[in-house]
Structures are given as structure tokens and as C-alpha cells.
Amino acid sequence: MAWTRDKMAARAARELQDGFYVNLGIGIPTLVANYIPAGVEVTLQSENGMLGMGPFPYEGEEDADLINAGKQTITELDSSSYFSSADSFAMIRGGHIDLSILGAMQVAANGDLANWMVPGKMVKGMGGAMDLVAGVKRVVIVMEHSEKSGAPKLVKACNLPLTGQGVVDLVITDLGVFEVDRGRSPLRLVELAEGVTLDEVRAKTEASFEAAVA
Amino acid sequence: MANKVRKDAAEALDGLLFDGMTIMAGGFGLCGIPENLIAAIRAHGVKDLTVISNNCGIDGFGLGVLLENRQIKKMISSYVGENKLFEQLYLSGELELEFNPQGTLAERIRAGGAGIPAFFTKTGVGTLVAEGKEVREFDGELYVMERGLTADLSIIKADVGDTAGNLVFRKTARNFNPMMATAGAKTVVEVERLVAPGDLDKDHIHTPGIYVDAIFEGATFEKRIERVTTRPRAVEGAGAGEEV
Numbered sequence: 415m416a417w418t419r420d421k422m423a424a425r426a427a428r429e430l431q432d433g434f435y436v437n438l439g440i441g442i443p444t445l446v447a448n449y450i451p452a453g454v455e456v457t458l459q460s461e462n463g464m465l466g467m468g469p470f471p472y473e474g475e476e477d478a479d480l481i482n483a484g485k486q487t488i489t490e491l492d493s494s495s496y497f498s499s500a501d502s503f504a505m506i507r508g509g510h511i512d513l514s515i516l517g518a519m520q521v522a523a524n525g526d527l528a529n530w531m532v533p534g535k536m537v538k539g540m541g542g543a544m545d546l547v548a549g550v551k552r553v554v555i556v557m558e559h560s561e562k563s564g565a566p567k568l569v570k571a572c573n574l575p576l577t578g579q580g581v582v583d584l585v586i587t588d589l590g591v592f593e594v595d596r597g598r599s600p601l602r603l604v605e606l607a608e609g610v611t612l613d614e615v616r617a618k619t620e621a622s623f624e625a626a627v628a
Numbered sequence: 629m630a631n632k633v634r635k636d637a638a639e640a641l642d643g644l645l646f647d648g649m650t651i652m653a654g655g656f657g658l659c660g661i662p663e664n665l666i667a668a669i670r671a672h673g674v675k676d677l678t679v680i681s682n683n684c685g686i687d688g689f690g691l692g693v694l695l696e697n698r699q700i701k702k703m704i705s706s707y708v709g710e711n712k713l714f715e716q717l718y719l720s721g722e723l724e725l726e727f728n729p730q731g732t733l734a735e736r737i738r739a740g741g742a743g744i745p746a747f748f749t750k751t752g753v754g755t756l757v758a759e760g761k762e763v764r765e766f767d768g769e770l771y772v773m774e775r776g777l778t779a780d781l782s783i784i785k786a787d788v789g790d791t792a793g794n795l796v797f798r799k800t801a802r803n804f805n806p807m808m809a810t811a812g813a814k815t816v817v818e819v820e821r822l823v824a825p826g827d828l829d830k831d832h833i834h835t836p837g838i839y840v841d842a843i844f845e846g847a848t849f850e851k852r853i854e855r856v857t858t859r860p861r862a863v864e865g866a867g868a869g870e871e872v
Binding site: 473545548 | 750753852
């Protein structure tokens with residue numbers, strides 16, 4: 415029994431610390447907002463120009479001028495602020511955001527990340543992902559451990575075009591949690607999902623790793 | 629003082645459009661796009677455009693209508709995943725595409741408008757984005773050189789403007805609009821409400837009128853929403869929401 419998408423999001427939410435400014439990517443990372451631990455207050459940044467993202471609006475209260483980076487309608491909080499895209503990426507690139515939680519296609523043991531392009535298929539674009547991984551203090555990846563085809567996503571070296579080199583700090587998959595540490599130290603498995611064995615993780619992981627689990 | 633006020637989008641664009649020109653268009657997705665100006669550019673039929681905009685609208689709305697009319701030769705964007713026609717035209721070679729990381733795109737435009745021809749950024753080092761560009765080390769870290777961007781024309785949407793061209797944006801509809809207003813050789817702005825000088829709080833103006841050449845109150849604002857997402861009324865606090 416591996417972790418569900420919601421379990422992965424809940425595990426990622428444990429990376430949040432009180433007072434953090436956080437940017438959440440599209441997909442599973444968006445779900446992290448539902449699992450912010452009690453007693454922890456974080457400010458969510460939306461790279462299209464907002465700090466202090468509120469919950470989704472009630473039906474009938476949507477505002478076309480108020481969306482998140484996934485183009486979904488959202489709401490504001492009393493503490494919210496709005497700014498331009500240049501200001502938004504100045505705070506991202508300038509190292510003012512504490513944590514970014516993103517999805518991925520591949521992560522390598524050296525901390526390289528690929529999450530924007532599959533050659534030969536239609537390319538949608540990198541959006542803000544390259545800026546986020548280049549500038550945010552800590553980058554946590556939440557992804558399925560394997561492709562639908564069974565191909566491993568935690569690899570020796572990415573063969574997809576990179577989003578950033580040596581940028582990943584932590585990877586949370588449906589099978590467990592890995593410390594990547596931007597490739598400065600060897601890849602380490604630090605948690606197993608309930609019901610998942612070390613043998614299963616070894617069989618499904620291309621990158622070699624140290625096991626720091628019981 | 630030059631009169632910047634025009635009666636509509638067609639009059640505001642009069643004499644400014646020519647084939648092969650470069651146009652910057654404000655907006656993020658469909659939020660804060662100059663929809664009246666886009667419609668007028670479509671009606672005019674000017675072609676072989678290079679368009680600088682974070683996205684390219686959706687099929688049938690926003691910049692998507694200029695794609696449908698085959699007026700765009702090249703897009704400079706960060707994300708175009710919302711548009712099927714875009715994919716077809718790109719794969720068939722009818723459309724050129726230059727991807728920029730979103731923050732690099734925003735900063736290139738800001739720099740262009742501020743008279744800065746190039747700058748160095750960490751974003752994209754070691755990726756396809758850095759290919760063919762100068763990479764330099766500062767304080768032990770690698771940075772890639774990116775060029776400032778300008779355009780022949782910037783088309784901008786603001787919430788409120790006065791007749792001197794001072795602009796106030798609303799919520800996340802601000803996005804790329806303020807930088808683009810500074811980076812066009814000509815800048816044309818549509819507003820939901822045009823007011824007299826003195827009606828805006830001078831301390832709260834986002835874009836000063838110096839950047840604005842022409843301004844008009846838009847005839848209609850459809851303001852489509854790409855992903856209406858709501859939460860049920862019974863539940864308190866943040867929710868994952870339902871996409872409708």
C-alpha cells in the first residue's frame with residue numbers, strides 16, 4: 415500500500431514551518447494547502463502576482479481578476495498583497511521565498527530536475543518553474559515514484575531537458591521520502607510509506623541510494 | 629498637453645499597426661488581457677506579428693483569435709498549454725515559438741522599458757534556455773545573460789485610468805501589464821473606467837501616465853474565466869475545490 419496523492423500532499427505539508435512564504439506548483443502540490451498542520455501559518459505566493467492566497471471562492475463569488483498561477487479562481491485574505499510579474503519573480507529569484515513544492519517528470523541523484531518538456535511531444539513551456547528552482551531557498555518535489563509505464567523517475571541522470579541543475583532538496587513519492595540535498599551528499603531514503611518495503615523501493619529506483627530507514 | 633483620450637480601440641490604434649511589427653500584450657492566461665484591443669487588431673488584419681505575451685489565450689478568445697486569423701508569425705511566451713490551435717500551427721511550422729522562463733520574460737520586459745540592454749540571472753543555467761548565451765560567474769555562482777525586450781507597440785489592460793494616462797490595475801489582473809506599458813515604443817491602454825485627473829489617489833497609481841500614448845474606456849469586457857474553481861458553502865477554510 416503506497417501513499418495516495420492526498421497522503422503525499424499531507425507528507426509534503428510537514429515540510430512547512432510557521433512563518434514560511436511558500437509557492438505551490440500545479441497538481442499534487444496544490445493539494446498541500448489542504449494539509450497545513452495546526453499551529454503553522456504560512457503565506458502562499460502565486461507567481462502571477464499575489465502573496466496571501468485564500469481558499470477557492472464560493473459559487474457565484476468568482477472574480478475574473480483574481481486567479482492563481484494554475485488559472486483557477488481564488489480569494490484574497492486581509493493580509494494579501496498584489497504586485498506585478500516582475501516584482502513577483504524578483505521575490506522568487508532574489509531568494510525571499512522559503513519553500514517551493516513542485517511536481518516532476520525526473521529527479522536525478524545529483525539534484526537535477528526535469529519537469530517541463532518531453533522532446534517529440536507538444537511542448538507547453540516552463541512557466542515559472544525554472545525561476546522557482548533557481549531562486550527559492552528550499553525545493554521539495556512531490557511525484558509518483560514511477561511512470562505509468564513503470565519506468566523509474568528517480569534516476570542516475572535525467573535524460574529529459576532540465577529545469578535546473580542541482581536544485582532539488584527533498585523528493586516525496588508514493589513509496590517514501592528521499593533526501594537529495596542538491597546532490598551535495600549521496601541520495602538517502604529517509605522514510606518508507608506504510609506497507610512499502612525497502613526491496614520494493616530498490617526494485618523501482620534507478621538511482622542508487624543509502625537507506626536510512628528501519 | 630497632448631490629448632491621449634480616444635473613443636475606442638480602433639481609434640486608439642489608428643496609424644500604429646504595420647505588418648511584421650512586434651506587439652507586447654499584457655495578461656496572464658485570460659486575466660488582465662486587453663480584449664478590446666485584441667479584437668480591433670483582428671478586425672484590422674495586420675499580419676506577420678511577433679507577439680510577446682506570457683500565454684497565447686485559448687481557442688476562440690484572447691490572443692487565440694489572432695492565431696485563428698493567422699496574424700501571428702512568432703510568439704515569445706512562457707507557457708502555451710491552453711491552446712490546441714497553437715499546437716497545430718507550431719507542429720506544422722506555421723508558427724515560430726520562443727520560450728522564456730516566466731521570471732526571465734518579466735525581467736527582460738522590465739529591463740527593456742528601463743533602458744537596460746541585458747542582465748544576468750541564475751534562471752535557466754545548465755538548461756536549453758542558456759544555449760548560445762553568455763554564462764558568467766559572479767561570487768562563485770553561474771549566471772546566464774538575457775537581453776532586454778522592447779516592442780513597437782504595447783497593448784495594456786488596466787482597471788481605472790485617468791485622461792493623463794495614469795493607471796491603476798486590479799488584483800492579479802496586474803501581472804505583465806505595468807512592465808509592458810514601459811517597453812512599447814507606443815503604448816495603448818484600455819480601461820474599464822476612465823476618470824478625470826484628481827479622481828485617482830496619486831500615491832496609489834501603479835503606472836504613471838508618461839508611459840501611455842493613448843487610452844480609452846473599453847466598449848465591453850467579457851472577462852472570461854479559464855478555470856472556474858469553487859468550494860462548497862458548508863466547508864470552512866481552504867479546500868481543494870471543484871473545477872466546473
